[in-house]
Amino acid sequence: MASPLAPGTRRRRPTTATALTTTVAALALTACSAVGDSEPPAAEGATSSGTVVLVTHDSFALSEELVAAFEEDTGLTLEQRAPGDGGALVNQLVLTKDAPLGDVVYGIDNAFASRAIAEGVLEPYESPAAGEDAQRYAVDDEGHLTAVDVGDVCVNVDRTWFAEAGIAEPETLEDLTKPEYEDLLVVTNPATSSPGLAFLMATVAAFGEDGWVDYWTALRDNGVKVASGWSDAYYVDFTGPSSEGGDRPLVLSYASSPPYEVPEGVTDPAEAPTRALLDTCFRQVEYAGVLAGAENPEGARQVVDWLLSPEVQADIPEQMYVYPVDSSVELPESWATFAPQPEEPFTLDPEVITENRDAWIRTWTDTVVG
Structure with missing residues (x-):
């Protein structure tokens, strides 16, 4: 029998994806130059290079095959840093906003979304992949956060x-x-x-x-x-x-x-x-967003788009035990029943x-x- 784990703190299994290098980030992480904040969003199908750092909670998981495909398609290396659960995640982002822990965040939920925005840790980005389902969970009109799952x-x-x-x-x-x-x-x-x-x-x-x-x-x-x-x-x-x-x-x-x-x-x-x-x-809603001061904002935007892709949305239920925000995605048969x-x-x-x-x-x- 599979585990009954479901969304919430410690409700999902830790990731086993070898492509995701899990690092508990230090509070004082110094930044080095990369892509400037003024870079426009990447055009559809564009590729990048280097590393994009995803800061998330300690229960993030996606299939290894999807991570590998993302890296191949974009030319990026995806690195994960997990400073704790959903509440700890926002606390760490606030404490380190002058020297961001990474480029993009996933896992801020609706209990902490407004605080993250008010503290200035996020850069607005309206993903072209965000359909009506994601938009109805928008926290503000500027696109600081994009709903990924519920x-x-x-x-x-x-x-x-x-x-x-x-x-x-x-x-x-x-x-x-x-x-x-x-x-x-x-x-x-x-x-x-x-x-x-x-x-x-x-x-x-x-x-x-x-x-x-x-x-x-x-x-x-x-x-x-x-x-x-x-x-x-x-x-x-x-x-x-x-x-x-x-x-x-x-x-x-x-x-x-x-x-x-x-x-x-x-x-x-x-x-x-x-x-x-x-x-x-x-209803809990989990969001992704580009971190203000990110070294690789273009790569961060590509991660947000990727999290909303049909492939990732279809992978979310059995990997993280939550519902994809895209209601058109077919759920596992057992979930439907x-x-x-x-x-x-x-x-x-x-x-x-x-x-x-x-x-x-x-x-x-x-x-x-x-």
């Missing part, structure tokens, strides 16, 4: 456990506070976990500033368990097939997790051992997130953890 953080249900217990499965956020689901839910801490932060934002979007604290108070009183990270929640506390003997049949995970729990030969969604509660989902996307996921304006994120986390901590 992932939906949702509560997952161990259907087998509920069937054996004779208890109806919950469906909504409100259901999770009901007495019949006492001591059954495990979530992750928004101060230490990307999916935990996404779920906190789902409750803010659902219940508003006047109601989300009361909601978490109800969850706390109903016995919600808080794990530090996704792996502990999913593999230790959850009762699902991949768990190590957990006792919680409700876990915070992703809409893309269930396909990786389905036994070989099962084709009926009704027989899947787990499912995502699509009325509890918050067992990982439908929510029709109306919860969302928040990135600027609202930036303005309130730290305060929300402090209030959540005081309310739930104490």
